[in-house]
Amino acid sequence: xxxxxxxxxxxxxxxxxxxxxxxxxxxxxxxxxxxxxxxxxxxxxxxxxxxxxxxxxxxxxxxxxxxxxxxxxxxxxxxxxxxxxxxxxxxxxxxxxxxxxxxxxxxxxxxxxxxxxxxxxxxxxxxxxxxxxxxxxxxxxxxxxxxxxxxxxxxxxxxxxxxxxxxxxxxxxxxxxxxxxxxx
Amino acid sequence: xxxxxxxxxxxxxxxxxxxxxxxxxxxxxxxxxxxxxxxxxxxxxxxxxxxxxxxxxxxxxxxxxxxxxxxxxxxxxxxxxxxxxxxxxxxxxxxxxxxxxxxxxxxxxxxxxxxxxxxxxxxxxxxxxxxxxxxxxxxxxxxxxxxxxxxxxxxxxxxxxxxxxxxxxxxxxxxxxxxxxxxxxxxxxxxxxxxxxxxxxxxxxxxxxxxxxxxxxxxxxxxxxxxxxxxxxxxxxxxxxxxxxxxxxxxxxxx
Numbered sequence: 369x370x371x372x373x374x375x376x377x378x379x380x381x382x383x384x385x386x387x388x389x390x391x392x393x394x395x396x397x398x399x400x401x402x403x404x405x406x407x408x409x410x411x412x413x414x415x416x417x418x419x420x421x422x423x424x425x426x427x428x429x430x431x432x433x434x435x436x437x438x439x440x441x442x443x444x445x446x447x448x449x450x451x452x453x454x455x456x457x458x459x460x461x462x463x464x465x466x467x468x469x470x471x472x473x474x475x476x477x478x479x480x481x482x483x484x485x486x487x488x489x490x491x492x493x494x495x496x497x498x499x500x501x502x503x504x505x506x507x508x509x510x511x512x513x514x515x516x517x518x519x520x521x522x523x524x525x526x527x528x529x530x531x532x533x534x535x536x537x538x539x540x541x542x543x544x545x546x547x548x549x550x551x552x
Numbered sequence: 553x554x555x556x557x558x559x560x561x562x563x564x565x566x567x568x569x570x571x572x573x574x575x576x577x578x579x580x581x582x583x584x585x586x587x588x589x590x591x592x593x594x595x596x597x598x599x600x601x602x603x604x605x606x607x608x609x610x611x612x613x614x615x616x617x618x619x620x621x622x623x624x625x626x627x628x629x630x631x632x633x634x635x636x637x638x639x640x641x642x643x644x645x646x647x648x649x650x651x652x653x654x655x656x657x658x659x660x661x662x663x664x665x666x667x668x669x670x671x672x673x674x675x676x677x678x679x680x681x682x683x684x685x686x687x688x689x690x691x692x693x694x695x696x697x698x699x700x701x702x703x704x705x706x707x708x709x710x711x712x713x714x715x716x717x718x719x720x721x722x723x724x725x726x727x728x729x730x731x732x733x734x735x736x737x738x739x740x741x742x743x744x745x746x747x748x749x750x751x752x753x754x755x756x757x758x759x760x761x762x763x764x765x766x767x768x769x770x771x772x773x774x775x776x777x778x779x780x781x782x783x784x785x786x787x788x789x790x791x792x793x794x795x796x797x798x799x800x801x802x803x804x805x806x807x
Contacts, residue, residue, distance in 0.1 A: 385691045424688065431690055439687035447710045450686060462671040462678060473589040473631070479668055482578065482587055506631030521678055522685035530677045532670050 373399055373407045374414070378432075381411075387429025387519065427518035428525055453493075460486035461495060465517070465529060469499045469510035487511065495520060577613045577632065581605045588614075592635040595642055602643045611636060706782065709789040709796050717758045717796040718775045724759060725768040743777040751787055751800035758798065 376397050381388060394404040408430055412423040415432075422435050434442050453461065460483050463475050475483045490496040499512035518525065577588040583604035584591055591610075594600040614632055645654040706714075750761050762774055778798060781787035788801040 382691075433688040433690045436684070436687040439689075442689050446689065447712050448689075449712055449715075453682070458675050458678060459668050459671065462674045463668070465678075466671070466674065476587050476589055477593055480586065480590065505634045506628065508628075508631060520685065521681040522688065523681065530674055532674060 373397060373403065374411050377404065377407050378411055378415075381423065381430060381432045384431060387427045387431045387515075389429045393430070424522075425524050426522055427515045454486075454489075456483075457486045457489050461490055461513075461517070464490070464496050464511050465513050465526065466532060468512035469502075470512075471502055471508040471510055473508060475511075493520075577610060577617065579605065579610055588632060588635055592638060595639060602639065602646055607636070607639055607643060610639075706789055708791050713791050713794075713796040714775075714779070714789070718771070720757075720795075721759045721762060721771045721775070722768055725771045726765050727767070738773070740773075740777060740780065743773055744780055747774060747777040747781060748786060748800070751781075751798065753799060755790065755792065755797040755799045757795060761798065 377393055380393055380396055390401055390404050390408070393399075393408070394401050397404065397407075399407065408423065415422050420435055420438055421432050424431060424433055459479060460475055463478050464470055467474070467478075472483060472487055475487070487496070491498075494514055494516040496511045496517065497514050498509050500510045501507040502510050513526070517523075523529070579586060579588060579591050581604060584594070584600050586594075588610065591600065591605065595602055614636060617632070618629060642654075747761070758771075758775065758778065761778075762771060766774075778787060781801075782789055786801050788799050789796055791797070
């Protein structure tokens with residue numbers, strides 16, 4: 369793997385403000401998908417060894433971010449305004465994540481309480497979105513999670529969601545309780 | 553449909569019975585508390601005896617929703633109507649004498665695993681992921697200045713300090729009065745000229761720059777003008793005692 373390709377991918381990732389899919393990177397760099405993935409691996413190891421930036425797999429793509437050991441200083445510098453999700457919003461979000469696509473009435477049935485506030489809050493935060501209509505009387509809106517949801521929780525995809533106690537999960541893939549960005 | 557004044561007269565009765573609208577219509581009766589959708593599903597499952605749940609107040613709440621909701625969602629309204637008609641039919645079968653037995657439903661209600669306790673561990677895991685994720689910082693999406701514009705320095709002040717300054721002044725604003733729709737509006741350029749005239753070598757809070765009674769729109773407009781002056785380098789900002797203060801640029805070199 370030429371170092372030029374690794375440097376080029378680093379440059380492309382540097383200017384990306386969203387997770388870049390390997391296919392996008394391969395097209396932009398004029399590489400094959402295999403070469404791209406190999407170069408990304410080399411880049412990841414290089415960044416891991418030195419510097420304040422790391423390469424992570426998140427929301428179906430790759431993105432550069434700061435290393436966690438600098439979190440306090442970076443946060444002090446950026447002064448980010450973060451609003452922790454409330455308990456009720458987190459409940460609604462978890463239900464949507466595991467049962468999507470799901471209607472508001474079905475969410476209420478699971479929670480046993482009105483969930484409009486939580487749903488609207490999550491829609492505003494772009495953590496859930498309308499994904500269609502259920503073919504039942506009234507054609508209620510169906511909700512599902514977004515790429516922003518994956519990014520917010522640092523997940524690569526829905527298969528990284530932990531199993532529920534009853535064994536059900538967000539999809540049929542193999543499940544494990546993930547540690548964020550554990551080494552590939 | 554009942555006219556609005558008739559519904560208004562039953563308002564007290566509705567609240568006395570614990571029925572709150574608009575939707576999702578909340579039902580509170582001696583034997584059942586929950587949303588209309590939940591009542592519907594519980595009745596279909598035969599977990600609630602409809603004889604203990606008065607339906608008239610729910611219908612009244614539904615009518616109030618139709619009349620008073622500013623933007624009625626027809627799908628939502630149709631779903632509520634379907635649920636109500638089903639409840640009325642079921643109650644009629646229970647209360648009215650009939651030689652025929654109540655027909656069985658063709659299809660059972662599609663119910664999901666109840667309660668949120670199944671999600672407790674998942675929620676805790678998501679919380680943990682959220683905390684770990686917040687230790688990573690990415691290039692922000694759709695943020696930052698235009699690439700052809702040189703970024704301007706805000707000194708010690710951050711956008712959050714500016715946002716707090718706006719919040720403070722908005723809290724003091726008077727409510728918007730009713731106005732004719734064709735009220736002439738001041739241009740941003742004119743507002744900037746006025747704001748620039750107010751700025752001098754003193755460091756003052758935004759609330760001190762807005763004198764006399766003002767409305768929220770005035771506060772927002774003044775704030776926008778101030779932001780534009782900051783961007784153009786004609787105003788300066790710094791933080792004093794955790795609050796953003798402003799002055800004319802160039803007069804105070806330590807902005």
